[in-house]
Amino acid sequence: MTSPRQTPQVPPPAPPSDPPRTLARLPGYAADTYGPMEALADGEVRWTFARLAAEIAAAGRAAVAHGILPGDRVAVWAPNSRQWITAALGAVGVGAVLVPVNTRYKPAEAADVIRRSGARVLFTERGFLGTDYARDLHASGEDLGSLASTVLLRGGSGPESFEAYLAAGEAVPEAERATRAARVRPEDLCDILYTSGTTGRSKGVTTTHGQTVRLYASWSRLVTLRPGDRYLLVNPFFHTFGYKAGVLACLLRGVTMLPEALYDTDRILARMAAERVTCLMGPPTVFHGLIRHPERATHDLSALRLAGTGAASVPTSLVEEIRGELGAPDVFTAYGLTESGGVVSVCPTDADAWTVAHTVGLPLPDTEVRITDPLGRVLAAGEPGEVQVRGYHVTPGYLDDPASTADAVLPDGWLRTGDVGVLDGRGYLSITDRLKDMYVVGGFNAYPAEIENVLLTHPAIVDAAVVGAPDERLGEVGVAYLVTTAPVTATDLTAWTRERLANFKVPRRFTLLEELPRNAGGKLLKTELRRAARGEST
Template sequence: MADLPEPRFLDERVAHWAATQPDAEAMDYLDRNWTWAQWDDRIRRLAGALAERGVARGDVVAFLDKNHPACIELTIAAASQGAATAIINFRLAADELDYVLNDSDAKVLIAGKEFMESIDKIRDKLTHVEHVIAVTPEGDDEYEKVLEASTPVQRSDDVEPDDVAIIMYSSGTTGRPKGVELTQANIIAHTVNAHEGFEFDEGDKNMVSMPLFHVGGSSYAQFAIHDGFPSVMTRDVDGAALAGAIFKGANRTFLVPAVLAKVLDSGEDAVKLFASLKTYGYGASPMPLPLLRRALEAWPETDFIQAYGLTELCGVISHLLPEAHRDPGKEERLSSAGTLVPNAEVRVVDPDTLDEVPAGEQGELWFRSPQLMKGYHNKPEATAEAITEDGWFRTGDIGRVDDGGFIFVEDRLKDMIISGGENIYSIEVERVLAEHEAVIEVAVIGVPDEKWGEVVKAVVVVEQEVSEKDLIAFARERLAAYKCPKTIDITDELPRNPTGKVLKKELRKPHWDGRDRATV
């Protein structure tokens, strides 16, 4: 690895391994697997199929399905033509799919057959989509026929590392998702910078189970590709799928803490099986300290790595490495987000004055890194608000940095709720509930939950009789299930400050008193 130059394009490493170890295993998925030579051929054929359908530099294609190698194939193939892949959350409701697909400007959509019914319902609203290609887990599908019929093509001469390669949609403070544009250079920088702790040894296999629409899925998948090691991809993140991957030899993975909790609660056999994991990376939501301590005791030989990051930074910007997890003299750092990855900078800034605060004090966390997104798709104003003129990204997270460089994330300026690794903006849920005829006012907050870290709760003022059950059902018809309130309180009025702003802090207080929100 040391003699390999750092790649400039996403397709370089697949091509390299296809040339140097063509018959070695690259990807395993359900009952199928591919060597590096086969996988490279599939990617080149898909690039040819996209070119035949008019996809060129600056265009966008989209992928909608559960985890499937075709998503990574599309990402790399499209990038080789200078096009971006919008990876769509398959859990979105029809109204959300309509918005995201149109906002992305996608010309080609590859979609799982089980989601075609949802696409058919909105097909006449998809003004940019010219081609829809169906894909199935088994491979007896239109996608495979397209690959077979196409002519392989190499990377286009006009492609640049700064071309957008992935667009990931995260809920936005305007109530609509924003497309985060990640370039080839961004993704490669993340792969190189966040690699520590995820090094592979001979015989290792990578388990790719985090949803690929999540940056923790797509960015993490790049590690094994970069190093030339095989991956075992699961379609779902359930116990049977994860166990199946481990039986196939997968021994390094990245998952959300909620999965770890489920394993620990599943009995001795499950705990013993997961003991074969060399590395367990976790992130996307806080790990409750009692859960983390249970895990460290249950798996004394496993290296645990916590990742803190944001989609806008391609994923990991700081990490708590294995040795810090088992440092008896610094146990307080278990509640930290670790230290910066290489080639990254952090500032802690007073969000009102924008002045840097003294060391150790709280402020808004700002980061600067080559991993930082190009911007929000079609939203230059939102981009300007998030990125300063000198390249600092304003996270909206409140935290501090201790004298050892450990970052503590302690609250959030943004009204974002992180439930089981999914980012949920309260304003998006509020927008939907406000559409109910009985609702006059609504405020949405996150409340602690032992399994998911936190879950969505709404507090509403109504003008006519309506039940909590009816309001939750109303939300479920219009939002992905994980965004819907688990509970709703009906009240006479919402607490406000003298200027009329709703005091969400007061609504949260009875639920969070006595708890550290970052480590619940």
């Protein structure tokens, strides 16, 4: 197997101006446009765009053979892999609706998403880091709703294996798959991504094919992805940033995908050098780890040209270090939320370090951003208020939740983000705070109400409040304030919550109080707790 440096490179063509309007046509578009170029490198497996399209088509025929119908929901609960890509895009390509599930979820959390989405088929695996997702889910006794079958992408054998799933598809004519793909319309749903609200109950955010393709064609141009780039996909595919700003953007722009199932700095450094990685995107913790790694200087990272970060506080010094220490001249930050398809604004890659660190850039083309006060009045530049967004990529709504949809999306199409921000005189947006209590741990959203609800099931805890506090490595971490009826240690609470919550949701500090601060009306004064968590005087 030759290395990427030794492989003759086909001259990269410029992407056509008009991408397809559905994900069903995207793999074929990429094959027609970038066919012989390398599309994916996953261990010893190296596929061209033509081969990747053929593999996705085979997974599409398998979906038809499996009885997956247009509009059926298919869940994927598995780490990044080529099998994730082909299974997901194969099913979506014949009209199914994708429901990605966070790999850090415990069985009860995953079952909740599977049940409420109405997923009929689950793609998962066994054996990843000693975890058997399929076994643990079915052994949990949780209600799985409409789930009728499970396909094991890796680690399976027999009729549930991905190999058996693909083999069944060999009996389906390609013409039948192509007909199904042609019937997928831009206004059809392509995915449902679950994101928790401040009440702790997750919401299924719906998005259409047309919205998705248009948005990421725009995003990938703005961040300067170009044919021939080599993109290390460390962001998990269950997240918009990994799936859409990763896999889909690569198909749109002729970029080689290098999927990583688990972020490990030692492995990442070695792979970046061996594969001549040109693009890396992730939360600040990813770049902190690379810059401060003791063996970084022994790895050739000179191919790196583009770095994207965000989802947490970004110091100016980090932007300067990415450019100076890692040698990536193009650095950008961005802002978005699941309800906006994942993107609202992008800071230009050639902006000065202060602008990249302190703003999230300009709104996307055909996207409006305004700042409003609590009464909904539009504020002038420089005045902080709630960030509201309007554009083609705003969600059609939350699945089976018209009340929450009406609260989030105003009648004239403006999306209430719940974030506090300010627009400067140039039109650049800065995010300064959150109206909601959500905080971000290493790029993952954590919702206090959900964590508090779990803490309150502990037999010794009678009151609980969780807030986010700054953390140099992870951006933010959770701090829990508790009222208890019996002695309990931080070690015990950490172990107890780890059994019930994904690791990023587990508070890093626990503080016992005689009572939580509340006002005369009984409302919890979280501002005081946030100040305490930051070490500030109240």
